[in-house]
Amino acid sequence: MFDQIGSDWTLLGRGKSSEVFRMGDGEVIKIFHPAVSEDMIEREVAAARLATSLRLSTAAPRLRVTVARNSALIYPEISGVSIAAAIRKKPLSAASLLRDMAALLHSVHRQPVSGLRTVKSVLQTDIDYGPAPDAIKRAAIDYLQALPEADHLLHGDFHIDNILLSEGGLVILDWAKAAIGDPAADAVRSEMLMRFGEGPADAITTLWRDWAAGRLGRAYRDVSGVSQDQMSLWRPVVALAWLRARPPVRNRAFHRYLDQALRSAGLPTVN
Known part of the structure; x- marks a missing residue:
């Protein structure tokens, strides 16, 4: 003490x-x-x-x-720098680091586990307490309950400031949002954090973030075998749940992303 x-x-x-x-x-x-x-x-x-x-x-x-x-x-203590800092120092390393990050996320998802909360329960709580209209919440929760069940370990907050580049390789930090469920849900959230999470949102950085999110998503699908369709199934509820506590970054772009995901799933849109 x-x-x-x-x-x-x-x-x-x-x-x-x-x-x-x-x-x-x-x-x-x-x-x-x-x-x-x-x-x-x-x-x-x-x-x-x-x-x-x-x-x-x-x-x-x-x-x-x-x-x-x-x-x-x-x-x-683990000596190293975040992937975010490493990319700022050596921008040409970004593609390689994003591939390594995708492989690391897949190594997490390969683990069947028990004893943690489920990603479905996390998403339902965040949707329930979020700002969306009640009709959208009810439709989204019904949709969520029909999504696949799984028992894989999910990190829940896998982004470039939570991964250290150390002498021994990449190291994962901050497991406070960990859960059990379908890896596609975690991969969607990681891609979404890259695109719309905290950080600069000037025009040049926005272009880079969109590129990096796409690169990370493709690298993850390549290494894991998870398909674009599987990720698309989870995108509307993962994005809607984030409304509860997301940072005010790229709001217009995020709401377009959210509404497109909801519309693609046959759900009512927010805007």
């Missing part, structure tokens, strides 16, 4: 749910913001330990502690 942030700790990053500091002695500490639920923290611990037990390229927390009464997890 720590009364306060250590004076010799170095801030490594700050996100919506936590701050990460280097503590020294090969360890980092992830301090959660007070609003983060106990369920989310326990889910991250359980999923990270499960992924480690499956010999996936990741790290599990060593210890749970508190810092100034905020929950925190101590992890082994």
Whole structure:
């Protein structure tokens, strides 16, 4: 237990749910913001330990502690840079890194598991609590229930800031949104995060993000055997669920994407 942030700790990053500091002695500490639920923290611990037990390229927390009464997890430090930072430094490496990222996502999805929440339950909750009209919610949830069941491990937040490029290869971070289900659902979300997630949205970057999302999706389909049609089945509900908490990035483009996915599935549109 720590009364306060250590004076010799170095801030490594700050996100919506936590701050990460280097503590020294090969360890980092992830301090959660007070609003983060106990369920989310326990889910991250359980999923990270499960992924480690499956010999996936990741790290599990060593210890749970508190810092100034905020929950925190101590992890082994992994030296490296995010894929986002690596691409900014060497833009010509993007295609190769996206292929490697797709292969890594497939390695996650190859694992049949139990003990985590299902992706269908996650999507249903987010649709229920999201801002869409009730008629669209009801139609989308009925559609969701008819989608395929599966027991594969899904990461839930697989994007270029959650993957480290280390000396030993790519390493997956942040398992707080992990679930069990159809790999196509997770692949759609990863592609969607690339295209419409947090980050710059100027004209040049937008073109690059659309290219990168397409490249990542094709690479994933090539390595996994998941088809475009399988991904299209999940796109309307994955996109609709994201309305609950998505960042205000490329709003017009995202709503066009959402409505096209809903229309293609025979569902009522939002706009």
